[in-house]
Amino acid sequence: MTGLTLRLDGDGWRTHLRDVAANTPGLVPVIKGNGYGFGLRRLAQEAAGLGVDTVAVGVAAEVETVREVFGGSIVVLHPWQAGDPLATELASDPRVITTVSTVEHLAMLAGSGPSPRVLLEVLTSMRRHGIVPERLAETARQLEALNHGGVKFEGWTIHLPLLEKGRYAEAQRLGRAALAAHPGTLWLSHLPSAEAMALSRELTGADGRPAPLRQRVGTRLWLGAADSRSTTATVLDVHPVRRGERIGYRQRLVPADGWVLVIAGGTSQGVGLEAPTSASSIRQRAVALATGSLEATGLALSPYTVAGRKRWFLEPPHMQSSMVFLPGKETPPAVGDEVPVELRLTTATVDHIVES
Numbered sequence: 346m347t348g349l350t351l352r353l354d355g356d357g358w359r360t361h362l363r364d365v366a367a368n369t370p371g372l373v374p375v376i377k378g379n380g381y382g383f384g385l386r387r388l389a390q391e392a393a394g395l396g397v398d399t400v401a402v403g404v405a406a407e408v409e410t411v412r413e414v415f416g417g418s419i420v421v422l423h424p425w426q427a428g429d430p431l432a433t434e435l436a437s438d439p440r441v442i443t444t445v446s447t448v449e450h451l452a453m454l455a456g457s458g459p460s461p462r463v464l465l466e467v468l469t470s471m472r473r474h475g476i477v478p479e480r481l482a483e484t485a486r487q488l489e490a491l492n493h494g495g496v497k498f499e500g501w502t503i504h505l506p507l508l509e510k511g512r513y514a515e516a517q518r519l520g521r522a523a524l525a526a527h528p529g530t531l532w533l534s535h536l537p538s539a540e541a542m543a544l545s546r547e548l549t550g551a552d553g554r555p556a557p558l559r560q561r562v563g564t565r566l567w568l569g570a571a572d573s574r575s576t577t578a579t580v581l582d583v584h585p586v587r588r589g590e591r592i593g594y595r596q597r598l599v600p601a602d603g604w605v606l607v608i609a610g611g612t613s614q615g616v617g618l619e620a621p622t623s624a625s626s627i628r629q630r631a632v633a634l635a636t637g638s639l640e641a642t643g644l645a646l647s648p649y650t651v652a653g654r655k656r657w658f659l660e661p662p663h664m665q666s667s668m669v670f671l672p673g674k675e676t677p678p679a680v681g682d683e684v685p686v687e688l689r690l691t692t693a694t695v696d697h698i699v700e701s
């Protein structure tokens with residue numbers, strides 16, 4: 346087994362998933378993109394195991410994979426667009442909930458098939474998608490006109506920025522405005538669970554009950570409990586090199602006697618995207634030059650750890666492997682060894698997931 350491997354302590358991870366589920370009333374796991382490094386299918390299975398009734402995907406094209414393994418409702422977060430035939434087809438699936446972010450789209454979608462389930466998105470300070478608060482009353486009138494057969498209203502969706510400052514006040518202001526226009530469930534992202542619950546109590550409806558609440562969570566759910574996983578890469582080749590020799594695509598000078606380590610993982614797996622280029626400023630570069638470190642040569646720190654330390658890329662990562670420098674006084678790893686690699690799992694694609 347060579348390549349990038351994600352090792353998962355299945356019990357530890359699932360204990361964490363259950364903890365989050367228990368502390369997040371109305372949890373809607375978000376399953377999108379590269380599946381937070383685990384893949385869409387695996388996360389859909391885990392969501393089914395958690396017993397939630399609804400999950401959210403990013404875009405319409407992700408519904409199919411998730412629908413095969415998860416039996417509940419699936420929200421498509423990306424708002425419906427008039428020119429998207431797949432999104433329109435999916436809107437008539439009784440298990441799919443379509444997000445709508447303009448008043449005009451609401452009317453268009455209502456005419457597109459049998460009673461789509463819709464979430465109406467309110468524009469937040471994110472300024473990504475959504476109906477401006479000034480048009481909420483008009484939207485509600487439209488909804489009431491359509492409700493009888495046109496669409497099935499599932500609630501209001503509010504996608505907040507990650508910043509803490511002003512977050513609760515914004516959720517409160519927009520939530521209140523939306524519920525005043527039309528009662529329904531509030532679907533929130535990025536508000537801590539305690540705050541979301543406080544908001545739901547604060548926005549108690551005319552019936553005296555807290556506003557119904559759904560909480561979408563991705564990163565905090567899937568990528569919490571960092572100690573339940575580790576990522577490694579296979580050493581594919583090791584070559585001795587001398588200072589002043591040239592190596593690689595770019596035939597760069599080797600900075601000192603040592604070893605070239607060719608290690609699995611490259612740009613196609615997301616390696617290098619998270620590796621900060623050190624000495625990016627002129628000042629940093631000057632300091633590095635003065636201290637005689639490798640930074641002065643313009644090398645970048647790699648995400649690979651060999652013998653306890655992060656090592657330098659000799660040149661930018663290749664498509665599926667990377668060339669890393671190890672000073673000559675150190676003992677190189679053997680071909681086939683696994684070394685730790687730091688991966689940002691929202692941008693990385695591993696080759697193997699091994700569960701223990």
Ligand SMILES: *Cc1c(COP(=O)(O)O)cnc(C)c1O
Pocket residue numbers: 375377422504534535561562563564565
């Ligand atoms: C991606 C997304 C989420 C999940 O975000 P995380 O930061 O991964 O929890 C929640 N809501 C919306 C609308 C999203 O697009």
